[in-house]
Every structure is written in structure tokens, then in C-alpha cells.
Amino acid sequence: MADKILCFSLNGFSLAVEPEQIEKILINKHPTKDNFVLETGVEVKNLKSYIPLPDREEALSDNIMFVKDQKDFYGFTVDRISGYLRLKSTERIRSKVEGSPILYFVKNENNFIPVLDLHFITNNENSITNTDIEEIMNFSLGLKDTSEDHDEVFDEVSEDEIYKSIEEEINKTKTTHFADKIIESEKKGIVLPLILNIFIIVGVTLGLVYYMIGNKSKVEEQAIGESVAGVEEEVIREIRRRSEKEVKEQKKKLEDARKRMEELQQEKDFFxxxxxxxxxxxxxxxxxxxxRSLEEARKKLSESDVTNFDEEFEKERERLYQEFLSSREDARSEMVDVKANYESELRAKEAEIQNEVDTYSKQLDEIEQKLQEEQAKLKEAEERAQTVTQQQQEYMTFRRQLNMVYKSALGKFSRQDYEKGIEELNTLVPIIEAAKQKRIGDAEGLEVEENLVKNILYLAEREQNRVDLNQIGRETYEAALTFESRGQLEEALSRYFTVYTLGSDSDYKNISMNRAEIIMEKLYKDRSESEREELESNADNLFQRAMLYKSAKEYDGAIRNLEEILTSYPATEKAKTSLDEIIVLNNRKALLEKEEENEKLNRQAQLMMKDAENSFENGQLLEAISKYEEIIRNFKDSDQMGNALAEIVNINKQMKGLQTKPSFARSSGAADSTGVVVQVLPGNTVLFNLGSEEDIKKGDVLQIFRNEESGMEFIGSLQIYSVNPKTSKGRIVYYEKKVKIGDVVSF
Structure with a gap:
């Protein structure tokens, strides 16, 4: 158990962790953000999201505590770090309860500080219960009278414990959180994970550029601008520090080995x-x-009743003398053996240490060479980082130009000035094209931007056309009135018909038809009976011909005949009927085109559906799901969309329905058919120790289990995509819990 704890405040409550769980502590450059991902890929979350304590006081998340859990590296933001509190064994209250996120409570005067298990909290979702929250609220210093006297119990967090390579920055940002205590645990800037390879520098730089280009809000622009230099500078500084430290440590190893060689030689000489x-x-x-033995024998014989003392004594002396000679010879032989063994061991030890010396010397040469190479690459990375600001400025200029045009065009649209609004939007097309050529931003983002402009133009032009048709309808109506007032009734009638078929304003349509009927009555009165019969007969023939086209679903031919009635025989009774038929036929024609489009869409969807079904039947579950999802995305109006969705649900149910085999659950697993996860890789992939030697094949679906106290628990399923003789890689296709190193993999 730790002899001290690291104390911090969260929502006004005092909490603590054991120092072994914390890698480093830094000042948070984004105190207003609860959750964010650093440009180096490290995820930082507010500890409040795991421990939902009520807000007792308003405070920004000033500090970040970084935790190393197995291979994961992540950070928690807290209100502030208080410092170390040294412990006595009697101050710990209650040992850790199984399944509890609280290790124990530390009694400090009349208060208690909860000591958290951060590894348990992050590896067990929703592990903090209401009971835990109540315990923390009832015991934490935060609910007591936290006067400045409490601060005296904390030891400062030393500079050496936090970030040795950035002393200058630490000195700039040292902050006093308590009355008389200075915590030297903070550094202004963005924290870095344990980066040892220079190629991560290049990745960070490119990632920053992409991240900058993909974000558009002003707040994000400022955050990026602040981050670029800080991240790049600290990454470079950290790599230099670690490389120099590695050289120093290697030299120390070499020096220690040579010193042991000297000590061994001294020991040999002494021996x-x-x-x-x-x-x-x-x-x-x-x-x-x-x-002594001879004297004891003399004394013993003197005290005995032997008559021939001299003879017996001489025999005993001879026996003791022979033992003496034998012991002396044994001692000399033993000395020879000891010397031989010692010299043999000494030679082996000398060879071992000499091997260490040679190895350390070689490694030192390699490290120093690597350091020189890294220095050159770091210089290149610094130069690359300097281009980030320039690229950012170019993109922001481009972004501001787009936003300015968008704002102006949308303002004109709101005032129904579509012509000028469309004219302004059209200026964006060459701007975006120029950005593509200069590679300002990513190509996909610019493509999306260009499509956005085109879609806005399409909608604006459609709205403009709708407005224009209404305007044309009104103007045509006014022209019809003028022709009617001049007595040019047939010209007026033709224009009234145009208003009826063209305009979308129902008032004008109805008025126009009423005026047309009045004119038709006048024209009829001016014609003889025979003329009227001939006109009606001709119009009726055209109408019958149009109906035949309609029955054959040749709508274009039907519309041509009906329009001829309107132009050649506008004063006939069939004229009004022809108008209504034209409207009906236009609607049917549009519906037929829509049906043909849907039929074409369904044919394409059916082909994709068949392809997905083949993948599923071949056991390629991921590929099948991907194809079903493509049907949902690209053919959402087709008849197959519902079927594709049902198939995805079905596959997920099949995966979720995988259960542990009874024979497997009862045993620890057969060595020939089971393995373990040895590495969890990015992209929901894992490496495990089964390969082609165990008859593993690409495309196989295996199950993942975990050995719990209650038995083997089902975790999820994976599909193999890469097979080696002794290892394979698989992609997780379903999981109920996060897969961990050591989980069992089985057919």
C-alpha cells in the first residue's frame, strides 16, 4: 500500500488517488472543455463524467492527471491538484470492497478523504453507484469547513516527479493553490504521451493540418492556432530529453559493467x-x-589402568598422526579444487561482464547514431510544423471568403432577390476550384463544399423559376385582358388557357377559366350551326385520338393532340376538357417516370442484395453487413431497404446469440483449439496465438471468452483476416464487453 496519496478537488469535494496510478500532472490549456482529444491522440475526459458529484462551487478544470493503465494512456481533468498527504497505517479506514471504486478512506483530523481506484473506474463502465456518491459526499473534506489550516497537511508535488525536461515552462507557470504551499506540478501546454519514435512527430503534424482544415468555427480555429506550436515544441523537446536520457542511462550501464569488471579483477588478485x-x-x-587430540589421548591413557602405557600411547599417536596427514592432504586437495572452481567461475563471470561491456558499447554507439538521426529528423519536423500556420492562414482566408459569400447570397434570397443571390453563389465555383488546385483543405471536404454550393444553386433556381412562372402567369393574364378589350377574342382565349395551365396561383387560374368560358360563348354565337358542328367534330376527333394515346400510355402523343385542340379549336366544348386532361396526363407522366426510376433503383438494390447474401452465406459477416448498410444508404427509397435492415438485425442477433459450449465452460480449454489475446490493436482488431498450425483460416469466425470466478463468460466474436503459422489477426464483429489482453479465443 502507498505511504502517501495525491489529493485533488472535484466539484468542491476533496478526493485522492495513489501516486502509482498517475504518470504526470499538467495545466489544462482547455479548461472550458469537458472532453477532448489532444492532437497526439490522447483522450482527456472530465473526471466528473465518471463521478457525477453535485456542483458545490464553480471551478474550471485547471489540471490534467495522466494515467497509464496497461497499454492505454489517457487523462482526467480535475479542478485542481492539492498535493501529497503522507499516511500512517492507522489512518486508513476500510479496505477495498470487491466491486467498489473506492480503495479506502484516509482519516485526516476529523475528516475522511476517499481514495479512488481510477483503473477500476475506467475499466468498469457506470461503476460509481449512488451509494458511492453518498459516501463521498458524507466523508469528503469538501463538505466540511475547509479552512486554510487543512492545506498545511499537504506536501508539495516536486518538479522532478512531474516533467523534468521542461523546467523553464514549469517555472513560468508555478501556481499557489493553498495559503503557504506551492505545488510544482504544473506546466502550461498540452500533455504528451510517452512518445519515443520520431515518426510520431510527422504523424502529429499531418494530423494537426487535417484537423485544422476540417474545423470551421471560430472557437476551434483559435484553439488549433494555440495548440500547433505548443504540441510540436513539446513533442520535440520530449524526444530530445528522452534520447539524451537514454544515452546517459546507457553510459551509466557501461560504466557500472566496467566497474564490476575492475572489482572482479581485484577479487581475483586478492584470492x-x-x-x-x-x-x-x-x-x-x-x-x-x-x-590437542594427542594430549587428550595421553591424559586418557594416564587415567586408565593400562600396564603398557608407552606402547598404547605410541599406537594412538600413530593413528592420530595418520588422521592429521589425511586431513592435511584433503585440505590441500580441497584448496586445489576451490582454486580450479573459482578460476572457472571467474572466467565465466569475466566473459559475462565482458559481453555486457561489448553489448552496452555497441548499444551506446547505436543510440548515439540514432540520436544524430533523430536530430536531423526533428529539424525536418520543426520545418514541417512551421508550415502549419501558413496552411491554416490560407484555409481560414478561403473559409472567410466562402462565409462572406454565403451570408450575402442568403441575405438576397431572404429578400427574394434570387437573380443577384444566384449570381453571387456562382462566384464560389471558381474559388473552390482554385482551392482544389492549390490543395487548400482536403479533397473530400472541398468536394462536399462544391456539392453544397451546387445544391443551394439548384434550390434557388427552382424557387426563382417558380416565382417567374407566377409572374409570367400574371403578365399573360393582363395581356389576355388587353386582347379581350380590343375584341381579339381568340388571342385572348389562347392566353387565358395559358394562364390556366402555366400558373400556380389558383385565383388567376380560376379567373382565367371564367373569362375563357365567357369568350367561348361569344365565339359560338358568332358562328353558324354548320361551322360549330364542324369545329366540334374536328375537336372531338382530336380528343378521341388523344384518348387512344392515353390508353396506350403514350402520354406525349396524347398531350400533343390535346394542345392542338387548344390552339386550333379553342372555342369548342372539348377545350376545357382538354385543359383538365393535359394536367392529368402531365401528372401521370411524372408518376410513370418516377415509377421507372424506382424500378431501376430496385433492380440495382436487388443485385446488391444478392451480393450481400452471397457474402453472408460464405461466412463473410463483416462484408455482408457492409453491403447491407450500403443498400440502406444508397437505395433507401427501394423495396430492398427494409429487407437489408432486417438482415443486419438478423446477423447481429446471430452474433449476440453465440453461447459458451458446455464442454468448454467446464474445462479450462483445449490447447489445440483455444488461444489467448496477446495484443489489442487499433481499429477493433486483436492479435492472438492461434495460426495455420492450428488449422485457422482466413474468414473463420471465433468466439472470445473471459475466465471469471463464475466460469467462462462470453465476451464477443471476431473474424480472422490475417493468418500466420503461430498467430492470427481478427476484427471484432460483435462484443458485449471490451476485449482485453488474456481473453480466451476459441472456435
Missing amino acids: LENQDEILKQRELELNEEFQ
Whole structure:
């Protein structure tokens, strides 16, 4: 257990974590944002999103705590870092309860500070319960009288613990959060993950350019501008620091190895110099032991009742002397063996250390060479980073130009000045084309922008045409009135018919038809009976011919005959009927064209549907889902859209319905058919230790399990897309929990 905790405030409440969970602490450059992703790809979230404490005081998220959890690196924003609180064993209250995000509480005077397990919180969604929130609210310092006296218990967070390579920046941004304590834990800027490779610099730079071009709001523009220099500068500074540190550490390893070699040589010299002395000392000890044994034998015989004392004593002396000679010989042999073994071990140790020296020397040369290469690449990266601002300025100029034209054109549209609005919008087409040639922004974004302009132009022109038709209808009506007032009734009648068929204003249409009927009655009165019969007969023949075309669904021919009635025989009874038929036929013609378009769409959708079904039958689930989704996107008006949606639901249900086999659940898994996840890769892909040697094939769908206390739990499914002899890669096609390293993979 840790001997100290790192304390911080969140929504006015005092909380803590064990320092081992925290990699570094920095000032947050985006305190107004709850969640964001740094340009280096590190995700930063407000800890409030995991711990929904009520707001007790208004505070910005001033600090970021960065956590390293296995291979993941992420950050939490908090209100502020208080400092370290050193602990005694008696200050811990309650050990961690299984399934609880709180490790324990620390008693501080009359208050309690909850110590959180950040790894548990992030790996277990919705792990904070209402009970946990109530505990935190009831025990936290935040609900007590937090006077400045409490600040005296905190130890400052040292500069060395946070970010050694940026001392200058730290000195600029040191901040006092408590009455008499300075926390040297903050650095103004954007935090960096543990970057060791120069190629990440290039990726960061290109990512920033793309990110800048893809964002349009003023706030995002400013945030990007502030971030570019800071990120690039800190990435470069961090790589230099780590490279130099690596060289320093390698030199220290080499120095330590050489020092051990010297110590080993000294030990060898000492051993050889003192070997004879050690043997003499041992022989002296054996001689002393022989004399003691001889004296004891003399004394023992003197006290006994033996009659031939001298003879018995001589025998005992001879026996002891032979033991002495044997022990001395054993000691000398042992010394020879010790020397031989020692020299053998010494040679092995010398070879081992010499190998270390050679290895460290070679590695040092490689690291120094790598450092030189990195310095050159870093210079290139710095130059590349300098172009970001220029590219940003070019894009922002282009963006402002677009926005200015949009604003002006839309203003004219709102005043129904479509002609000038369309004229202004048309100026954007060459501007966007020039941006494409200069590669200002990404090609896809410019394509979207160009399509947007074209769509707005289409809608504006359609609205303009609708307005123009109404205007033409009104003007034609006024012309018809003029012809009627002059007595030119047939010319007036033709124009009234035009207003009826052309305009969308119902008032003008009805008035025009009423005037047309009045004129038709006048024209009839002026003609003889035979003339009227002939006109009606001709009009009737044309109408019958039009109806035959209509029955054959040749609508263009029908409309031509009906229009001839209006132009050649406008004063006949069939004229009004012809007008209504023309309107009906135009609607039918439009409907038929729509049906033909739908039929064509359905044929294309059916072909795509068949292709998706083939992929599904071949076990290519991801490919099948992708094709069904394409049908939904591109053929949403077709009859197949509902079928495609149903198939996607069906596939997902099949994946979700995968269950653990009873035999597998009872055992730990057969080695021939099961493996484990050894790496979780980007893009929902995993690497596991089964390959072609286990008869794994591309396209196979395998299940993922986790060994829990209750047994093997189903996690999800994956489809294999790359197979090697001993390993394979698969793409996760369904999951109920996040896949982790060590999860079991099985057929």
C-alpha cells in the first residue's frame, strides 16, 4: 500500500488517488472543455463524467492527471491538484470492497478523504453507484469547513516527479493553490504521451493540418492556432530529453559493467595472493587440532589402568598422526579444487561482464547514431510544423471568403432577390476550384463544399423559376385582358388557357377559366350551326385520338393532340376538357417516370442484395453487413431497404446469440483449439496465438471468452483476416464487453 496519496478537488469535494496510478500532472490549456482529444491522440475526459458529484462551487478544470493503465494512456481533468498527504497505517479506514471504486478512506483530523481506484473506474463502465456518491459526499473534506489550516497537511508535488525536461515552462507557470504551499506540478501546454519514435512527430503534424482544415468555427480555429506550436515544441523537446536520457542511462550501464569488471579483477588478485596464506592457516589449525587430540589421548591413557602405557600411547599417536596427514592432504586437495572452481567461475563471470561491456558499447554507439538521426529528423519536423500556420492562414482566408459569400447570397434570397443571390453563389465555383488546385483543405471536404454550393444553386433556381412562372402567369393574364378589350377574342382565349395551365396561383387560374368560358360563348354565337358542328367534330376527333394515346400510355402523343385542340379549336366544348386532361396526363407522366426510376433503383438494390447474401452465406459477416448498410444508404427509397435492415438485425442477433459450449465452460480449454489475446490493436482488431498450425483460416469466425470466478463468460466474436503459422489477426464483429489482453479465443 502507498505511504502517501495525491489529493485533488472535484466539484468542491476533496478526493485522492495513489501516486502509482498517475504518470504526470499538467495545466489544462482547455479548461472550458469537458472532453477532448489532444492532437497526439490522447483522450482527456472530465473526471466528473465518471463521478457525477453535485456542483458545490464553480471551478474550471485547471489540471490534467495522466494515467497509464496497461497499454492505454489517457487523462482526467480535475479542478485542481492539492498535493501529497503522507499516511500512517492507522489512518486508513476500510479496505477495498470487491466491486467498489473506492480503495479506502484516509482519516485526516476529523475528516475522511476517499481514495479512488481510477483503473477500476475506467475499466468498469457506470461503476460509481449512488451509494458511492453518498459516501463521498458524507466523508469528503469538501463538505466540511475547509479552512486554510487543512492545506498545511499537504506536501508539495516536486518538479522532478512531474516533467523534468521542461523546467523553464514549469517555472513560468508555478501556481499557489493553498495559503503557504506551492505545488510544482504544473506546466502550461498540452500533455504528451510517452512518445519515443520520431515518426510520431510527422504523424502529429499531418494530423494537426487535417484537423485544422476540417474545423470551421471560430472557437476551434483559435484553439488549433494555440495548440500547433505548443504540441510540436513539446513533442520535440520530449524526444530530445528522452534520447539524451537514454544515452546517459546507457553510459551509466557501461560504466557500472566496467566497474564490476575492475572489482572482479581485484577479487581475483586478492584470492591468488592469499591462497598460500589460507592453506598455511588451515594446516596450522589441523596441527593444533592434532596436538590437542594427542594430549587428550595421553591424559586418557594416564587415567586408565593400562600396564603398557608407552606402547598404547605410541599406537594412538600413530593413528592420530595418520588422521592429521589425511586431513592435511584433503585440505590441500580441497584448496586445489576451490582454486580450479573459482578460476572457472571467474572466467565465466569475466566473459559475462565482458559481453555486457561489448553489448552496452555497441548499444551506446547505436543510440548515439540514432540520436544524430533523430536530430536531423526533428529539424525536418520543426520545418514541417512551421508550415502549419501558413496552411491554416490560407484555409481560414478561403473559409472567410466562402462565409462572406454565403451570408450575402442568403441575405438576397431572404429578400427574394434570387437573380443577384444566384449570381453571387456562382462566384464560389471558381474559388473552390482554385482551392482544389492549390490543395487548400482536403479533397473530400472541398468536394462536399462544391456539392453544397451546387445544391443551394439548384434550390434557388427552382424557387426563382417558380416565382417567374407566377409572374409570367400574371403578365399573360393582363395581356389576355388587353386582347379581350380590343375584341381579339381568340388571342385572348389562347392566353387565358395559358394562364390556366402555366400558373400556380389558383385565383388567376380560376379567373382565367371564367373569362375563357365567357369568350367561348361569344365565339359560338358568332358562328353558324354548320361551322360549330364542324369545329366540334374536328375537336372531338382530336380528343378521341388523344384518348387512344392515353390508353396506350403514350402520354406525349396524347398531350400533343390535346394542345392542338387548344390552339386550333379553342372555342369548342372539348377545350376545357382538354385543359383538365393535359394536367392529368402531365401528372401521370411524372408518376410513370418516377415509377421507372424506382424500378431501376430496385433492380440495382436487388443485385446488391444478392451480393450481400452471397457474402453472408460464405461466412463473410463483416462484408455482408457492409453491403447491407450500403443498400440502406444508397437505395433507401427501394423495396430492398427494409429487407437489408432486417438482415443486419438478423446477423447481429446471430452474433449476440453465440453461447459458451458446455464442454468448454467446464474445462479450462483445449490447447489445440483455444488461444489467448496477446495484443489489442487499433481499429477493433486483436492479435492472438492461434495460426495455420492450428488449422485457422482466413474468414473463420471465433468466439472470445473471459475466465471469471463464475466460469467462462462470453465476451464477443471476431473474424480472422490475417493468418500466420503461430498467430492470427481478427476484427471484432460483435462484443458485449471490451476485449482485453488474456481473453480466451476459441472456435
